[in-house]
Amino acid sequence: MPPGRAMWVWMHEAAPPDPAAVAAFAVQQRVTEAFVSVPWGGPTPTTQQQVAALRGEGVRVSALGGDPSWTTGDDAVTWMRRATAALLFQGVHLDIEPWTRRDWPSRERALLEGLARTVRDVAARTSLPVEIDLAPWLAQAHPRQFRDVVARADAVTLMAYRDRASDILASSAWARRAIAGTRRPYRIGVETGAVAEPEPTAAQTFADDGRAVLERELAEVAARLAGDDRFAGIAVHDVESWLALRP
Template sequence: MKNVTVAVGILFFVLVFFMESIILPEGKVEAVEVDRSLATWLWDTKQIETQPYEVLQFLEEKQVTDVYLQINRSIANPSYHTFIENASMKGINVHALDGAPNWATSKGEIYQDRLFTWLKDYQMNATLAQQFKGVHLDIEPYHHSGWTNNYQRTVAFYQDRLSNGKERADNLRLSFGVDTPFWFDEQSYNNRYGIGNLSEWVIQKADVTTLMAYRDRADGGNGIIALVGREMTFAEQIGKRVSIAVETGQISEVPYLSFYEEGSAIMDQELLKVSATYGTSPAMNGYAIHYIDSWMTLKP
């Protein structure tokens, strides 16, 4: 069983992240190299001090290309320096992760400014190998009471944060990524940013949009493939990139949101199905696995 699991995992990464097939005019099939990312979130920043080797070993084994590292300003810069430099040596890009629902409020500018002030200082005092390669915002404004009580105002604050975040990330020459749920394509806005679809607005703003398509199967009307269809189509139309994220943590109340019960082999199989649909799309950036702690303990 273990050998089967390993084989499936290797097959997944080879097929999804490194090789795709194209059909030549003569009808021959030729494999071509593609650049696909595999990302994960590291929320417990102290792990870069308490178990950096275990974390990096796991990331390397899973062929992770990008890590979204939660910024904890109580951790000394040298700890970030060491971890990011070691990650860089393994070809892993580390992105500065931050954000919270209260960023989509009138005080959100203050919270975001703390991140970028710290990040600017950090980048100036780090070597190239020790620097972050991107900024990744996870704000999730729908968890704030304003989403229900004053929707348009809350959405406008959220858009403020993304607009400002993109501008400041560009100034630091960093890529700008955003987490959004798949159902943002059903949300509209009508405020100082105009009138439109919220999902489309976010995809236009971010360099890479990570769609939290938390389901444990690829197919069906409530499967991953169907849930991200609109976003993939729109991203293709405007030349933007999208990553598809899945969950591995335990969610007892709604188990179909996560691969916790199914395990890593089934997750790999389902993502192969997603790749069969979107693998050749120019909008397909890759996959993101939420999150490293639960992924590390996910059953085979």
């Protein structure tokens, strides 16, 4: 069976997506796993409806959560316990991204070491598989810390946000080589929504390209990585912007 597709589903409190529409789109797009966000207080009735709709279509669902501050303290563990208490989910997907913090330039290694501890602590307190989002450039800038974070997770999603297969593969190459040594599976993540500076939006997202280009480039990525046993498929960020892509 070929590697599956995954997608992020952010349950915005003010305007959550329609559960039936998301589930139908998942089937249409051959999505086999969805990362559904869970608020700090735990699953809401809307969360439960979305999970039920997806699982009803045979889609595997992981609890999605994270905050750049989750490199110290027990917040990640507290959130995970609340998110998974009702047994809705089949995995935990962490999107913490400490490199977005204002103090990142002066604390890069310390924050990544804290991220590794957070992933370790979450994984130690759940029987569910734990996956972590990582920026591929970390593997080159901080190789030891990158490997430490990956080794403490069950899988990793590389946010290789580029809009051409050659660039996606080039930007993730160093990280993919590093992951090979950890014996962990990985997904390649791509973006379909607007991307802010410092890089031009057009180079990082399929938002201005449309679905036909997205499908063409993802097919090439999947074909090029087909021989890699660690490759677990493509993850698309996120369902809302993916739905809004022009044909």
